[in-house]
Amino acid sequence: MIDDFTGRSPSRFALLIFSALILLFTLLFSLPIASSSGTSTPLADAFFTAVSVICVTGLSTVDMATHWSIVGHILVYIGVQIGAVGVLTLASILGMVISRRLGLRAKLMAASDSNPMRGHRGPVAEGQAVRLGEIGSLLATVALSLVVIEVAIAILLFPRMIIDGVPLGDAIWHSFYYSAMAFTNTGFTPNAEGLGTFANDYWFLSTLMLGVFLGALGFPVIYALKRHLFRTRFWSLHVKLTLVTTLILLFLGAGAFALLEYDNAKTFGSLNASDTVFQSIFLSMMTRSGGFASIEIADLNGSSLLVADMLMFIGGGSASTGGGIKVTTLAVIFLAALAEAKGSPDMEAFGRRIPPDVLRVALSVVLWGATIVALSCIILLQMTKAPLDHVLFDVISAFGTVGLSTGLTGELDNPAKYVLAMTMFLGRVGTVTLAAAVAASTTTRLYRRPEERPIVG
Amino acid sequence: MIDDFTGRSPSRFALLIFSALILLFTLLFSLPIASSSGTSTPLADAFFTAVSVICVTGLSTVDMATHWSIVGHILVYIGVQIGAVGVLTLASILGMVISRRLGLRAKLMAASDSNPMRGHRGPVAEGQAVRLGEIGSLLATVALSLVVIEVAIAILLFPRMIIDGVPLGDAIWHSFYYSAMAFTNTGFTPNAEGLGTFANDYWFLSTLMLGVFLGALGFPVIYALKRHLFRTRFWSLHVKLTLVTTLILLFLGAGAFALLEYDNAKTFGSLNASDTVFQSIFLSMMTRSGGFASIEIADLNGSSLLVADMLMFIGGGSASTGGGIKVTTLAVIFLAALAEAKGSPDMEAFGRRIPPDVLRVALSVVLWGATIVALSCIILLQMTKAPLDHVLFDVISAFGTVGLSTGLTGELDNPAKYVLAMTMFLGRVGTVTLAAAVAASTTTRLYRRPEERPIVG
Ligand SMILES: [K+]
Ligand SMILES: [K+]
Numbered sequence: 001m002i003d004d005f006t007g008r009s010p011s012r013f014a015l016l017i018f019s020a021l022i023l024l025f026t027l028l029f030s031l032p033i034a035s036s037s038g039t040s041t042p043l044a045d046a047f048f049t050a051v052s053v054i055c056v057t058g059l060s061t062v063d064m065a066t067h068w069s070i071v072g073h074i075l076v077y078i079g080v081q082i083g084a085v086g087v088l089t090l091a092s093i094l095g096m097v098i099s100r101r102l103g104l105r106a107k108l109m110a111a112s113d114s115n116p117m118r119g120h121r122g123p124v125a126e127g128q129a130v131r132l133g134e135i136g137s138l139l140a141t142v143a144l145s146l147v148v149i150e151v152a153i154a155i156l157l158f159p160r161m162i163i164d165g166v167p168l169g170d171a172i173w174h175s176f177y178y179s180a181m182a183f184t185n186t187g188f189t190p191n192a193e194g195l196g197t198f199a200n201d202y203w204f205l206s207t208l209m210l211g212v213f214l215g216a217l218g219f220p221v222i223y224a225l226k227r228h229l230f231r232t233r234f235w236s237l238h239v240k241l242t243l244v245t246t247l248i249l250l251f252l253g254a255g256a257f258a259l260l261e262y263d264n265a266k267t268f269g270s271l272n273a274s275d276t277v278f279q280s281i282f283l284s285m286m287t288r289s290g291g292f293a294s295i296e297i298a299d300l301n302g303s304s305l306l307v308a309d310m311l312m313f314i315g316g317g318s319a320s321t322g323g324g325i326k327v328t329t330l331a332v333i334f335l336a337a338l339a340e341a342k343g344s345p346d347m348e349a350f351g352r353r354i355p356p357d358v359l360r361v362a363l364s365v366v367l368w369g370a371t372i373v374a375l376s377c378i379i380l381l382q383m384t385k386a387p388l389d390h391v392l393f394d395v396i397s398a399f400g401t402v403g404l405s406t407g408l409t410g411e412l413d414n415p416a417k418y419v420l421a422m423t424m425f426l427g428r429v430g431t432v433t434l435a436a437a438v439a440a441s442t443t444t445r446l447y448r449r450p451e452e453r454p455i456v457g
Numbered sequence: 458m459i460d461d462f463t464g465r466s467p468s469r470f471a472l473l474i475f476s477a478l479i480l481l482f483t484l485l486f487s488l489p490i491a492s493s494s495g496t497s498t499p500l501a502d503a504f505f506t507a508v509s510v511i512c513v514t515g516l517s518t519v520d521m522a523t524h525w526s527i528v529g530h531i532l533v534y535i536g537v538q539i540g541a542v543g544v545l546t547l548a549s550i551l552g553m554v555i556s557r558r559l560g561l562r563a564k565l566m567a568a569s570d571s572n573p574m575r576g577h578r579g580p581v582a583e584g585q586a587v588r589l590g591e592i593g594s595l596l597a598t599v600a601l602s603l604v605v606i607e608v609a610i611a612i613l614l615f616p617r618m619i620i621d622g623v624p625l626g627d628a629i630w631h632s633f634y635y636s637a638m639a640f641t642n643t644g645f646t647p648n649a650e651g652l653g654t655f656a657n658d659y660w661f662l663s664t665l666m667l668g669v670f671l672g673a674l675g676f677p678v679i680y681a682l683k684r685h686l687f688r689t690r691f692w693s694l695h696v697k698l699t700l701v702t703t704l705i706l707l708f709l710g711a712g713a714f715a716l717l718e719y720d721n722a723k724t725f726g727s728l729n730a731s732d733t734v735f736q737s738i739f740l741s742m743m744t745r746s747g748g749f750a751s752i753e754i755a756d757l758n759g760s761s762l763l764v765a766d767m768l769m770f771i772g773g774g775s776a777s778t779g780g781g782i783k784v785t786t787l788a789v790i791f792l793a794a795l796a797e798a799k800g801s802p803d804m805e806a807f808g809r810r811i812p813p814d815v816l817r818v819a820l821s822v823v824l825w826g827a828t829i830v831a832l833s834c835i836i837l838l839q840m841t842k843a844p845l846d847h848v849l850f851d852v853i854s855a856f857g858t859v860g861l862s863t864g865l866t867g868e869l870d871n872p873a874k875y876v877l878a879m880t881m882f883l884g885r886v887g888t889v890t891l892a893a894a895v896a897a898s899t900t901t902r903l904y905r906r907p908e909e910r911p912i913v914g
Binding site (some may be wrong): 341389 | 793824835843
């Protein structure tokens with residue numbers, strides 16, 4: 001029982017920190033000085049914005065570019081950095097706790113010097129809390145990566161802004177703002193017209209994609225790549241699974257979007273072949289959880305919206321700024337089905353065997369995600385009577401902290417705003433804390449019940 | 458390799474029989490004598506009807522009550538019986554093969570005299586084909602159950618028809634027709650106006666529900682209940698899981714429908730409390746895969762449609778006339794998540810431990826089902842540009858062989874009819890044959906790869 005409490009404390013700690021940050025930013029966004037009109041922002045909108053910023057989602061119930069004052073914009077900028085670092089760190093801490101516990105439980109964990117979460121292994125007692133020093137060290141590493149990558153992305157964006165005639169001050173601010181919004185996978189734009197003039201700029205969009213891609217890989221993968229970029233034999237299974245699944249989803253998604261939208265006059269219909277391919281890849285990447293849009297989402301065909309729903313539900317990498325059930329979760333489930341089809345007793349990938357208890361965690365995460373999305377959809381459908389394609393898209397966008405919208409989010413009543421905010425919150429901290437909570441608790445029993453096999457399927 | 462072929466032969470046999478039956482009935486429905494107009498029915502409609510009848514789905518692209526002649530109606534009546542018996546038998550045979558193989562593989566299968574699939578255990582060689590005599594005996598038992606139950610249901614319906622003033626000849630024919638459509642979970646009605654005058658008749662609707670309920674439980678459960686109706690200690694885990702999950706879903710669904718529809722003027726808005734409760738239970742039961750409707754499906758709120766989608770996707774019991782991923786599949790996945798949350802090493806239910814390989818089969822079935830539904834939805838959305846709620850509903854109705862429709866199916870173009878027919882076919886034979894195919898094939902390997910644990914969630 002006591003073991004249960006200490007074991008679950010990291011996930012409770014995460015929930016507490018997130019809730020406190022959201023309340024703080026709700027307060028800050030409510031201040032008259034934060035809005036461009038100089039009046040206090042309504043509570044529902046301030047709360048929704050705070051959740052969207054701290055959970056690096058990018059959905060909004062107000063016009064983000066025009067509603068906020070300079071103070072408001074700076075709050076957004078700081079908020080997404082805190083949200084991203086916090087998310088990465090907490091997720092990493094939780095991941096560390098999971099690795100440790102599972103490692104202890106399984107007593108089989110192979111050494112892997114490319115995964116930072118493996119660096120802290122050693123003989124620790126079950127239920128031992130993560131030491132404060134470790135958290136500090138992890139936080140510093142994560143923050144440093146974030147600064148380095150964001151500055152690099154900003155440097156890539158800046159000359160383009162200057163060439164396009166953006167004034168120097170705006171160019172600097174917008175470069176850093178876009179960079180932060182890309183790497184943290186938030187997706188707000190500083191201009192009222194969204195990506196506007198940059199919507200067809202290959203250099204600009206490619207740089208944004210790079211930022212989103214790195215952010216969505218997750219800290220363990222970034223860390224591994226930093227140490228062993230070209231020495232793939234040092235890559236851990238997690239790194240390989242994340243990269244391969246991310247790339248497969250990217251190109252499958254892009255192919256589907258190109259196929260379904262090439263003759264849609266409202267979206268890619270007027271583009272030539274190479275522009276269609278590029279914009280399809282951009283759209284596919286943004287559903288990973290970036291949230292920038294170079295087209296109106298509501299103009300997409302229903303079929304493309306459904307493809308986007310699936311991609312957004314899957315989301316980014318573990319311990320990343322991306323949301324969703326995570327690419328490795330999907331990979332594990334797919335590997336399980338593959339093993340079953342082959343009649344193989346083990347799940348295998350890249351010459352490694354994945355222990356079966358990982359499948360149970362993956363399944364719990366999917367069940368949890370599907371339940372949140374289904375309940376949120378049912379409630380919002382009943383509240384708004386809006387069409388299912390729009391409700392499902394915006395709900396999954398919230399759950400996966402993607403931030404793309406069909407326009408529904410901007411038209412919600414106050415109660416519906418709270419429902420969607422709760423969806424973002426659960427989507428962001430939910431699956432991670434759940435995974436931690438379930439992995440950290442262990443029931444020991446001295447006997448096993450007799451086995452019996454139901455028929456399934 | 459040879460073991461692989463013989464092991465998979467039952468599922469290939471099932472596919473072959475189903476395909477042959479569908480082609481035969483396509484031919485028969487194409488004959489001028491089968492239609493009330495005396496002209497040949499277009500191929501797409503004849504094929505769709507044949508698939509719908511043999512897969513006991515109940516969706517239609519023509520007005521079933523008026524389009525067909527008496528010969529056509531008799532073909533439908535015979536077709537659903539063959540489809541139901543065939544489905545039950547083939548599913549049972551496949552289930553038997555699975556039980557055997559898994560039993561051999563696990564070498565742990567507990568004796569359970571209440572499951573007919575367990576009656577054939579014994580020392581059999583891996584890959585041994587099911588003997589023809591066993592198929593015959595199983596077929597006879599299934600056909601007998603079907604006749605006994607359908608006659609009983611018809612006897613319950615008949616006096617009501619007479620009281621309601623239906624002419625004697627019609628009353629007899631309609632009693633047997635409704636009975637067959639209920640127990641086989643097909644859901645066609647003999648009248649042009651659907652349930653019409655019976656839409657508020659408690660006795661009539663309750664009898665239909667009883668038929669649908671028994672059909673959707675599945676043959677192994679019916680068999681067990683026949684032998685040990687009131688001796689629950691003889692019930693196998695499969696029987697208990699099926700009954701409990703079915704009842705939980707029935708009442709959860711009914712509660713959701715009552716809550717979401719009680720103030721919908723087009724559906725339950727004008728009903729009093731007890732009628733609302735009764736109609737909610739009826740609707741919930743019909744999504745199990747019965748397919749009768751006492752209201753217009755398109756009048757339901759979007760939220761209720763989504764609830765219905767979820768219920769239809771789950772479907773009925775294993776080796777039943779119901780479709781979907783099956784209630785035990787859901788139960789196993791839920792039990793796995795529960796075990797994970799409790800930190801328990803084993804999935805447990807009713808004092809029994811469920812071996813972990815059952816989870817992998819369940820997961821494969823769900824992944825297979827979700828893939829079929831997603832692909833079918835994307836294709837039909839692109840073909841029809843119809844709203845997602847209608848497309849999703851009719852696709853899941855087809856996959857789960859439910860037969861309820863928002864009206865979309867009746868308006869499809871010919872190519873779309875074939876897509877939906879394929880969805881019915883895959884939904885009906887797909888999960889069962891997949892389950893058989895995956896369980897029947899075994900890869901043996903002399904070494905195991907080193908273990909490594911990716912991060913999920
Ligand atoms: K985002
Ligand atoms: K049906």
